[in-house]
Amino acid sequence: xDERFDCIIVGGGIxxxxxxxxxxxxxxxxxxVERGEWSGAKNVSGGVLWGRDLATLVPNYWxxxxxxxxxxxxHRRLTFMDDGAAFSLDFKSNHFDEAPYSGVTxxxxxFDAWLAGKAQEAIDASSVADESLIATDVLVRELIVExxxxxxxxxxxxxxxxxxxxxxxGVNNLLTRQVGLQTEYVPATGLxxxxxxxxxxxxxxxxxxFQLSGRRxxxxxxxxxxxxxxxxGGFLYTNxxxxxxxxxxxxxxxxxSRKKPYDLLNGFKQHPVVADALRGGEVLExxxxxxxxGDLRAMPKEVYGEGVLVAGEAANLVLNAGRAIxxxxxxxxxxMLAAETVIEAVRAKDFSTxxxxxxxxxxxASYVMQDLRGFQDAVKVLHSPEMFTxxxxxxxxxxxxxxxxxxxxxxxxWQILRDVRKEHLSYWDLVKxxxxxxxxx
Amino acid sequence: MSNADAxxxxxxxxxxxxxxxxxxxxxxxxxxxIVVDTAICNxxxxxxxxxxxxxxxxxxxxxxxxxxxxFEDCIExxxxxxxxxxxxxxxxxxxxxTGRGVNWNAG
Numbered sequence: 001x002d003e004r005f006d007c008i009i010v011g012g013g014i015x016x017x018x019x020x021x022x023x024x025x026x027x028x029x030x031x032x033v034e035r036g037e038w039s040g041a042k043n044v045s046g047g048v049l050w051g052r053d054l055a056t057l058v059p060n061y062w063x064x065x066x067x068x069x070x071x072x073x074x075h076r077r078l079t080f081m082d083d084g085a086a087f088s089l090d091f092k093s094n095h096f097d098e099a100p101y102s103g104v105t106x107x108x109x110x111f112d113a114w115l116a117g118k119a120q121e122a123i124d125a126s127s128v129a130d131e132s133l134i135a136t137d138v139l140v141r142e143l144i145v146e147x148x149x150x151x152x153x154x155x156x157x158x159x160x161x162x163x164x165x166x167x168x169x170g171v172n173n174l175l176t177r178q179v180g181l182q183t184e185y186v187p188a189t190g191l192x193x194x195x196x197x198x199x200x201x202x203x204x205x206x207x208x209x210f211q212l213s214g215r216r217x218x219x220x221x222x223x224x225x226x227x228x229x230x231x232x233g234g235f236l237y238t239n240x241x242x243x244x245x246x247x248x249x250x251x252x253x254x255x256x257s258r259k260k261p262y263d264l265l266n267g268f269k270q271h272p273v274v275a276d277a278l279r280g281g282e283v284l285e286x287x288x289x290x291x292x293x294g295d296l297r298a299m300p301k302e303v304y305g306e307g308v309l310v311a312g313e314a315a316n317l318v319l320n321a322g323r324a325i326x327x328x329x330x331x332x333x334x335x336m337l338a339a340e341t342v343i344e345a346v347r348a349k350d351f352s353t354x355x356x357x358x359x360x361x362x363x364x365a366s367y368v369m370q371d372l373r374g375f376q377d378a379v380k381v382l383h384s385p386e387m388f389t390x391x392x393x394x395x396x397x398x399x400x401x402x403x404x405x406x407x408x409x410x411x412x413x414w415q416i417l418r419d420v421r422k423e424h425l426s427y428w429d430l431v432k433x434x435x436x437x438x439x440x441x
Numbered sequence: 442m443s444n445a446d447a448x449x450x451x452x453x454x455x456x457x458x459x460x461x462x463x464x465x466x467x468x469x470x471x472x473x474x475i476v477v478d479t480a481i482c483n484x485x486x487x488x489x490x491x492x493x494x495x496x497x498x499x500x501x502x503x504x505x506x507x508x509x510x511x512f513e514d515c516i517e518x519x520x521x522x523x524x525x526x527x528x529x530x531x532x533x534x535x536x537x538x539t540g541r542g543v544n545w546n547a548g
Contacts, residue, residue: 041544108547109546138537139536172519255524260493285460287545290523
């Protein structure tokens with residue numbers, strides 16, 4: 001193929017497919033290459049896709065019988081746990097039932113395949129249907145760089161050329177490194193390891209156990225015993241007829257701990273509260289993934305270069321600021337924004353870096369970078385050792401005393417709090433942490 | 442707590458990997474996508490951390506404490522590429538035709 005595309009997208013995950021749909025709708029000629037046998041074959045996430053951008057990409061997706069999201073999040077829970085107890089903040093509200101939903105659980109192998117179908121539909125409906133293409137089973141070996149400008153990809157014996165390349169290659173961003181936007185060796189700082197199991201249940205059992213009806217689902221995050229003292233947290237999300245249960249473990253702290261991620265996952269699953277939720281299920285799949293933590297220091301030096309734009313987790317666009325682990329929504333938005341810059345370049349017939357900086361400007365102006373910058377302190381607080389050791393223990397000790405009636409004179413809540421605080425944290429540590437957390441979150 | 446159910450019984454890593462669908466399993470020899478200079482692991486490395494951090498247990502210690510690596514069970518997560526700070530791990534993606542690697546069913 002010697003024809004030149006307007007754009008080549010590397011990676012058919014959420015960022016790449018969001019870019020593809022956006023380009024197709026603007027009648028831009030592109031090639032999307034995905035190294036998996038199908039879109040999603042190589043993708044793993046926790047996973048909740050937060051926010052409402054999916055409704056922009058696929059309008060009224062919730063009315064589509066075949067829409068490959070699992071459940072929409074109608075029930076949220078944050079659980080602090082020690083070895084025997086769990087103290088949860090639990091929130092359920094009927095406003096979550098209103099479409100477009102503000103979060104859907106997904107299994108990527110299915111969800112991405114469906115989204116790729118939507119991208120193909122967008123291509124078919126475009127005026128350049130014969131000139132755009134989604135190709136799977138294609139591994140990009142390297143970017144073609146001429147005079148310092150990225151102008152194509154090399155895959156096997158083949159070379160493909162384009163005026164622009166969007167790198168949506170995921171967290172293990174080898175091509176982003178090739179062009180010097182990311183350092184050659186990326187240290188473990190600011191990265192985490194995610195391990196997960198998908199456990200199957202009859203839908204009826206699942207719905208009864210988690211009090212779900214229709215497509216309603218629950219998201220539950222865990223801090224404390226979940227990770228056995230290692231920096232990180234746990235999660236449990238309900239899918240249609242399975243749950244996704246797993247841990248995200250700070251990589252540096254895991255190295256220091258000398259613990260194995262799958263042993264920690266066993267420990268988490270055996271906690272009484274988690275074991276109760278999982279009883280009788282059948283493990284379908286075990287998976288693992290490197291996860292960015294939202295630490296800006298792990299980000300590429302820049303999200304654009306000559307001829308190239310970086311979107312999704314290839315740019316380490318993930319944030320856990322305590323309210324939700326956001327990554328797939330960042331991928332979606334950044335993919336759309338990168339595509340919009342390419343559309344602008346195609347219309348202006350100008351693929352210079354001056355135009356590509358507009359992607360940076362748009363990303364900075366969007367909630368993605370606003371939140372990533374605005375919640376850096378939250379990322380630091382959440383990664384401080386107290387947050388996954390002393391704090392959850394304190395919360396659980398408080399709960400044990402507060403919720404136990406034993407026919408003896410009862411302490412007031414402030415007395416319980418005072419007494420349990422002494423066991424776990426110095427007064428000043430608590431004040432400092434409280435002050436930091438209240439500002440940061 | 443009863444731990445009789447499969448969902449709560451601790452699974453071994455072998456049981457877990459048994460639930461992963463790998464590509465090109467029929468091929469007699471697949472091309473390795475990760476090359477590890479175990480001479481570094483077994484001489485100057487102070488932690489040999491891949492032997493406990495790898496979620497697929499591709500890095501193992503033998504009876505005399507030497508590190509061995511196999512790529513066949515690799516689930517392409519990338520952990521070892523960051524965890525190894527000794528320059529022993531040369532990481533790339535498996536070739537769709539000749540390599541190994543995963544096909545996630547759920548993901």
